[in-house]
Amino acid sequence: MRLLPKGSTGALLPVLALAPAAVSLLLVCALGLRLYMSHYFISPVLRASSCDAILSSGRYLDDPSFAPKVWQPDGCAxxxxxxxxxxxxxxxxxxxxxxxxxxxxxxxxxxxxxxxxxxxxxxxxxxxxxxxxxxxxxxxxxxxxxxxxxxxxxxxxxxxxxxxxxxxxxxxxxxxxxxxxxxxxxxxxxxxxxxxxxxxxxxxxxxxxxxxxxxxxxxxxxxxxxxxxxxxxxxxxxxxxxxxxxxxxxxxxxxxxxxxxxxxxxxxxxxxxxxxxxxxxxxxxxxxxxxxxxxxxxxxxxxxxxxxxxxxxxxxxxxxxSKSSAINATRMAGTCCVHYAPISGSAWIWLAILQIIGLGAVLLLFVPATRRSVGAPSLWTVPLLTVLVSTLAATYVFFSERSQIFSKQTLFYDQEKLYTLAQISIFVGILSLRRTDTLGFSNLQLGAPLVHELKGLCLTALIIIETCGYDRVPESFTGELLARVFFTCYAAAEVYSYTGKYTGLAAAQIRYKNRPQGFWSALVAATPLRYLVMTLLHLFLLPALIAIALGTPGKAPSAFDALARLAPISAKLLFWSLFVALAVPAVYATTSAVVRAGASSQVAIATQFAVLLGLGTLGFIFRHIVVSGAPTKASTDYPRAMILTLGNITHHQYHSVLEDYWVLFVAVMAAWSPVAQDLTRSANGLPTTPPDSPKKPSRVSPPAWSLALVIFPLLALADYLAIALPFKLTNLNSSTYIKSFSDYSTSFYARHLTYRGASYTPTVHATLCLLGLAVYVLLRLRIIALGTTRPPPYMRVYVMVSSAAYELAVLRTHVIVVTATGASALLSLIPTGSLAPISVLGPITTPATIMDRVGAIPGLAAIRFVSWINIVLVWGAAFALSKACAVGWDMLLQTEYYGTRSESEYIELEELKSNEE
CATH class of the missing domain: 3.40.50.1110 (SGNH hydrolase)
Known part of the structure; x- marks a missing residue:
C-alpha cells in the first residue's frame, strides 16, 4: 500500500540535488555576461571598494523623457x-x-x-x-x-x-x-x-x-x-x-x-x-x-x-x-556608499547550531513514517539536503542584501514592464491549462489544484507589482492596494490549505484513539503534535537562517515583531497555525461534551462554529491589546507598504496580523466546514468522511485556444486604449519637481499626505479581499467550467509556483526586490549600466561636447533587452532556491500526513467510498 503520492520520492531527490546547481548556473551566466559587458561599466572593484563610482557616471532609468527623475548610478541605488x-x-x-x-x-x-x-x-x-x-x-x-x-x-x-x-x-x-x-x-x-x-x-x-x-x-x-x-x-x-x-x-x-x-x-x-x-x-x-x-x-x-x-x-x-527600532525616514533606503560587515563568526556558529537542531528535530519526527514510505536511503538525504539548501538560500540572501557583489537598481514604477509582465503571465497561464481528475469543489471543500492555482496566481501578481514598483508610486494608491489584496488573498489560500489538512488529521487521530471521554484526553487526542511541530519548523527555519546571516539591525518589541519585520508572511502563518492548533482540541472537547449531553448532530455542528467564532474574537482582542500595549508599536511593511514620513508623522504602517485578521479567519471557517461533520461523527464513534471524496464528472471550460481567440484581441485593444487615451501636457515650469521644495513642510502638504489611502481601512480591505476571493472562485467554478462533462482544467504554471509559494514569499523581499531590511532596490545580477545609450533606436542623452569622454551602449533596445534578461535570471534563481527549500518540506509534511494513517483506516475509507458509490 502506498502512503505517499505516486512519484513523490522520485521527483524529490533530483530537485533537491539539481536546484542549487541551477542557481549556480544562473549566477555563472550572470557573471559571464558581466565580464563580457565590463568595458561598458565602472569597474566592479571600484564600486565594491569605495562609493566614488557614483561621482563618475550614471543614467536615467526613465529615459527618454522631457524631465526624467530616476537616476541610476553604476551598480547601486x-x-x-x-x-x-x-x-x-x-x-x-x-x-x-x-x-x-x-x-x-x-x-x-x-x-x-x-x-x-x-x-x-x-x-x-x-x-x-x-x-x-x-x-x-x-x-x-x-x-x-x-x-x-x-x-x-x-x-x-x-x-x-x-x-x-x-x-x-x-x-x-x-x-x-x-x-x-x-x-x-x-x-x-x-x-x-x-x-x-x-x-x-x-x-x-x-x-x-x-x-x-x-x-x-x-x-x-x-x-x-x-x-x-x-x-x-x-x-x-x-x-x-x-x-x-x-x-x-x-x-x-x-x-x-x-x-x-x-x-x-x-x-x-x-x-x-x-x-x-x-x-x-x-x-x-x-x-x-x-x-x-x-x-x-x-x-x-x-x-x-x-x-x-x-x-x-x-x-x-x-x-x-541599525540602532533604531522604529521604521521611519532615517532608515537606509539606498545601497550606494554602504559598506556592510561580513557574516560574523558567531553568526556562522549559530547557523551551524540551527542546522544541527533543525536536522535533528526533522529526523526525530520523520523516522517512523519514513521507514514505511520512502525507505532508509531517503531517511538522511531529505532532511539533510533540505536544511543545507535553506542555509544556501540564507547565504544568497546575505550576498544579495549585505554586499556589493550584485548590482542594485533603483526601484521605480515601470509601467511598460508592468503591462508586459501581466500579459505574459496571462498568456502562459492560458497555455498551461491542463485537465485533472480532481474536482474544483466537492463536499463543501475546494479542490487542492484550485487552491494551489489561486496561491500561485496571487503570489505571481504580487511579485510582478513589486518588481515594477507599482506599489511605490506616491501619487497613486492603486498599486499599493493591489499588492495588499494579492498578499492577503495568497495568505488566505495558505491558511485554508493548512486548516483543511490539520483538521482532517485531527479528526482521523480522534477516531483511532477510540473517542477519548475526558476533557484533557480530548485535547491531547485532537492535536496532531508531530505535524504541528513539523509545520512550525517549516515556517521558522528559513527566516531564522536569514535573520542569523543578516544580523538584522534594530530592536523590536518582541520576537514575533522581529519575525514580522523580516518576513511578514512567516509571522502571519505562524499566528494562524498556532490558532488552528489551539482551536481544534478546544472545539472537539466542547463538541464531545455537547454530544454526551444528547444533542443532535446539527446542534453539535452549530456549537463548533459558535466556539470557533468566540475563539477568533478573543484572539483578535488579545492581539490588539498586545500591539496597543507594546513600548514601540509593531509596524511592518505590508507587504511593502509605502512609508510616507513628514516630520514626526508617519502614515500607512500595517500590522502583519491585525490588518487582514478577519479575512484569514473566514478562510479558517471555510476550511472548517467539511471537517465539522467529521468531528461530530468522531465524537459519536462513527467513521469519518474520507478526506478524498468520490470524484464525479464536472463541467469544465472551453478549450484553451478558443479562450485565447477572445483574450488576445481584448489585451491588444486594452494596450491601444492605454496608449491612445491619456494626454499629458508637459510642465514648462522650471521647477519640475514640485512648486517649491518648501512644500515638504507646509501644513497644507502635510494634510494632503494624510489623505493618501486614509479611506482604505482594514474593514474596506477585508471586504475587498473577501469579495475578490468569492468572485474568483465562482467564476472559476461556474463560468469557466461550462458546457462539458469532462474533468476541470487548471493552470499548471501557477500550481507549480504554489509548490514553493511560502519560500518564494519569504525570499522575494531579499533576492528579487531588496526591501525587507530597509533598502528599496531591485536586485540585478547583470550590471545596471550607468552609461548613456547612443543609437538611432533611441535619443542621445549625453551632450555632444562630452560624447568623446564617456563610454556608450548600443541603444535603448540593448539596455531593455539586458533588463529583461536580468529579470529572468533573478526570478529564476529565486524560484530555483525556493523550490529546492520547499520540496523537502513538502515531502516531509506529506509523509507525516499520509504516514499517520494506518492500513485499516485506508481499508475503511475504501469500503465507505464503495458503499457511497
Missing part, C-alpha cells in the same frame, strides 16, 4: 534624501553641531549650496539666485558657507581656504568643501585656448591649497566641472561654437588632471572629481534646465545635492538606522 519620504531629521546622523559645508564657485556652486541647505532643513526654502542667497547660514548647528567667485582668483577666498586647511577644529568637527563652476571662462573670454589656460591655472592654485590639509581640518573636497549648458536655449547671438570648444577644452583638461578618475590624489584622498554632474542634463532633457539654459532647474539641482549627500552620509545614516 541612491538613498532618496530629496524624495517625498525625506523628513527634517533624516540627515541628523550625518552631521554634528560645528560641522561646515563650504561652497566655492559661481552659480553652479550656489545652486548646490542652496539645494543642500534646503534638504538639510526642508522648511527653509531658498531661491537659488543672487538676490536671495546669503553668504552664510546655520542649520541645526551646521554652518553652510558660500564664497562667490567667477574665476577662482579671489585673494579673500584663498586666504579663507588657507585658514581652513591650517587650523584644526578643537571639537573634531568635520569640514566639506565643494568647488564648482567655470561658466564665466567660456562666457567672458572669447579665445578658447586662453580661456582653458586661465581656467587650469586658477584651479591649480586652488587645488594646491585644499589638496594638502592639516589633520583634523578638511575632511573631503569635491570638485565639480563646469555645468554644460543646453546650447539650444542660449541666446542666438552668442558664439556657440566658441563656447562648445571652450567647454570641451576645460573638460578634457580636468580629465587629464584627474586621470579620468574620481580621486585627485589617492595618497591624500582629499579632492574628489565629480564629472557625473555634467551627465544630469542632456540634449533631450529640456525640462531639467532653467530658462537661461545655463543652470539646472530644481530637479537637477536637488539631484546634485542628493548625490553628494549619498557620498557623505550613507554610511553614518546606516549605522544610526
Amino acid at each position: 541612491l538613498h532618496p534624501y530629496d524624495s517625498l519620504s525625506a523628513s527634517s531629521d533624516v540627515l541628523g546622523p550625518c552631521f554634528s553641531p560645528g560641522d561646515q559645508l563650504v561652497f566655492v564657485g559661481d552659480s553652479s556652486a550656489r545652486d548646490i549650496f542652496a539645494s543642500m541647505l534646503v534638504m538639510m532643513d526642508p522648511g527653509h526654502y531658498l531661491e537659488a539666485d543672487k538676490a536671495t542667497v546669503k553668504k552664510t547660514y546655520t542649520v541645526k548647528g551646521v554652518n553652510f558657507i558660500y564664497y562667490e567667485t567667477f574665476f577662482y582668483n579671489s585673494s579673500l577666498i584663498m586666504d579663507n581656504l588657507r585658514a581652513l586647511v591650517s587650523n584644526p577644529s578643537p571639537n573634531q568637527s568635520k569640514t566639506y568643501v565643494v568647488i564648482a563652476g567655470g561658466w564665466h571662462f567660456a562666457q567672458k573670454i572669447q579665445n578658447s585656448t586662453l580661456a582653458v589656460e586661465s581656467y587650469g591655472k586658477n584651479l591649480q592654485r586652488l587645488f594646491d591649497i585644499v589638496s594638502d590639509p592639516a589633520p583634523g581640518t578638511i575632511a573631503r573636497t569635491y570638485f565639480v566641472p563646469p555645468t554644460l549648458p543646453h546650447f539650444a536655449l542660449l541666446k542666438q547671438d552668442d558664439p556657440l561654437n566658441n563656447k562648445q570648444q571652450t567647454y570641451s577644452g576645460m573638460l578634457k583638461y580636468m580629465d587629464r588632471v584627474f586621470a579620468h578618475g574620481a580621486i585627485f590624489d589617492r595618497n591624500k584622498a582629499t579632492v574628489l572629481y565629480a564629472p557625473v554632474f555634467n551627465q544630469i542634463g542632456g540634449a533631450n532633457h529640456l525640462g531639467l534646465y532653467s530658462l537661461n539654459g545655463t543652470d539646472y532647474s530644481d530637479r537637477g539641482r536637488f539631484l546634485q545635492a542628493n548625490i553628494l549627500f549619498n557620498h557623505m552620509c550613507n554610511q553614518r545614516v546606516l549605522v544610526e538606522a
Whole structure:
C-alpha cells in the first residue's frame, strides 16, 4: 500500500540535488555576461571598494523623457534624501553641531549650496539666485558657507581656504568643501585656448591649497566641472561654437588632471572629481534646465545635492538606522556608499547550531513514517539536503542584501514592464491549462489544484507589482492596494490549505484513539503534535537562517515583531497555525461534551462554529491589546507598504496580523466546514468522511485556444486604449519637481499626505479581499467550467509556483526586490549600466561636447533587452532556491500526513467510498 503520492520520492531527490546547481548556473551566466559587458561599466572593484563610482557616471532609468527623475548610478541605488519620504531629521546622523559645508564657485556652486541647505532643513526654502542667497547660514548647528567667485582668483577666498586647511577644529568637527563652476571662462573670454589656460591655472592654485590639509581640518573636497549648458536655449547671438570648444577644452583638461578618475590624489584622498554632474542634463532633457539654459532647474539641482549627500552620509545614516527600532525616514533606503560587515563568526556558529537542531528535530519526527514510505536511503538525504539548501538560500540572501557583489537598481514604477509582465503571465497561464481528475469543489471543500492555482496566481501578481514598483508610486494608491489584496488573498489560500489538512488529521487521530471521554484526553487526542511541530519548523527555519546571516539591525518589541519585520508572511502563518492548533482540541472537547449531553448532530455542528467564532474574537482582542500595549508599536511593511514620513508623522504602517485578521479567519471557517461533520461523527464513534471524496464528472471550460481567440484581441485593444487615451501636457515650469521644495513642510502638504489611502481601512480591505476571493472562485467554478462533462482544467504554471509559494514569499523581499531590511532596490545580477545609450533606436542623452569622454551602449533596445534578461535570471534563481527549500518540506509534511494513517483506516475509507458509490 502506498502512503505517499505516486512519484513523490522520485521527483524529490533530483530537485533537491539539481536546484542549487541551477542557481549556480544562473549566477555563472550572470557573471559571464558581466565580464563580457565590463568595458561598458565602472569597474566592479571600484564600486565594491569605495562609493566614488557614483561621482563618475550614471543614467536615467526613465529615459527618454522631457524631465526624467530616476537616476541610476553604476551598480547601486541612491538613498532618496530629496524624495517625498525625506523628513527634517533624516540627515541628523550625518552631521554634528560645528560641522561646515563650504561652497566655492559661481552659480553652479550656489545652486548646490542652496539645494543642500534646503534638504538639510526642508522648511527653509531658498531661491537659488543672487538676490536671495546669503553668504552664510546655520542649520541645526551646521554652518553652510558660500564664497562667490567667477574665476577662482579671489585673494579673500584663498586666504579663507588657507585658514581652513591650517587650523584644526578643537571639537573634531568635520569640514566639506565643494568647488564648482567655470561658466564665466567660456562666457567672458572669447579665445578658447586662453580661456582653458586661465581656467587650469586658477584651479591649480586652488587645488594646491585644499589638496594638502592639516589633520583634523578638511575632511573631503569635491570638485565639480563646469555645468554644460543646453546650447539650444542660449541666446542666438552668442558664439556657440566658441563656447562648445571652450567647454570641451576645460573638460578634457580636468580629465587629464584627474586621470579620468574620481580621486585627485589617492595618497591624500582629499579632492574628489565629480564629472557625473555634467551627465544630469542632456540634449533631450529640456525640462531639467532653467530658462537661461545655463543652470539646472530644481530637479537637477536637488539631484546634485542628493548625490553628494549619498557620498557623505550613507554610511553614518546606516549605522544610526541599525540602532533604531522604529521604521521611519532615517532608515537606509539606498545601497550606494554602504559598506556592510561580513557574516560574523558567531553568526556562522549559530547557523551551524540551527542546522544541527533543525536536522535533528526533522529526523526525530520523520523516522517512523519514513521507514514505511520512502525507505532508509531517503531517511538522511531529505532532511539533510533540505536544511543545507535553506542555509544556501540564507547565504544568497546575505550576498544579495549585505554586499556589493550584485548590482542594485533603483526601484521605480515601470509601467511598460508592468503591462508586459501581466500579459505574459496571462498568456502562459492560458497555455498551461491542463485537465485533472480532481474536482474544483466537492463536499463543501475546494479542490487542492484550485487552491494551489489561486496561491500561485496571487503570489505571481504580487511579485510582478513589486518588481515594477507599482506599489511605490506616491501619487497613486492603486498599486499599493493591489499588492495588499494579492498578499492577503495568497495568505488566505495558505491558511485554508493548512486548516483543511490539520483538521482532517485531527479528526482521523480522534477516531483511532477510540473517542477519548475526558476533557484533557480530548485535547491531547485532537492535536496532531508531530505535524504541528513539523509545520512550525517549516515556517521558522528559513527566516531564522536569514535573520542569523543578516544580523538584522534594530530592536523590536518582541520576537514575533522581529519575525514580522523580516518576513511578514512567516509571522502571519505562524499566528494562524498556532490558532488552528489551539482551536481544534478546544472545539472537539466542547463538541464531545455537547454530544454526551444528547444533542443532535446539527446542534453539535452549530456549537463548533459558535466556539470557533468566540475563539477568533478573543484572539483578535488579545492581539490588539498586545500591539496597543507594546513600548514601540509593531509596524511592518505590508507587504511593502509605502512609508510616507513628514516630520514626526508617519502614515500607512500595517500590522502583519491585525490588518487582514478577519479575512484569514473566514478562510479558517471555510476550511472548517467539511471537517465539522467529521468531528461530530468522531465524537459519536462513527467513521469519518474520507478526506478524498468520490470524484464525479464536472463541467469544465472551453478549450484553451478558443479562450485565447477572445483574450488576445481584448489585451491588444486594452494596450491601444492605454496608449491612445491619456494626454499629458508637459510642465514648462522650471521647477519640475514640485512648486517649491518648501512644500515638504507646509501644513497644507502635510494634510494632503494624510489623505493618501486614509479611506482604505482594514474593514474596506477585508471586504475587498473577501469579495475578490468569492468572485474568483465562482467564476472559476461556474463560468469557466461550462458546457462539458469532462474533468476541470487548471493552470499548471501557477500550481507549480504554489509548490514553493511560502519560500518564494519569504525570499522575494531579499533576492528579487531588496526591501525587507530597509533598502528599496531591485536586485540585478547583470550590471545596471550607468552609461548613456547612443543609437538611432533611441535619443542621445549625453551632450555632444562630452560624447568623446564617456563610454556608450548600443541603444535603448540593448539596455531593455539586458533588463529583461536580468529579470529572468533573478526570478529564476529565486524560484530555483525556493523550490529546492520547499520540496523537502513538502515531502516531509506529506509523509507525516499520509504516514499517520494506518492500513485499516485506508481499508475503511475504501469500503465507505464503495458503499457511497
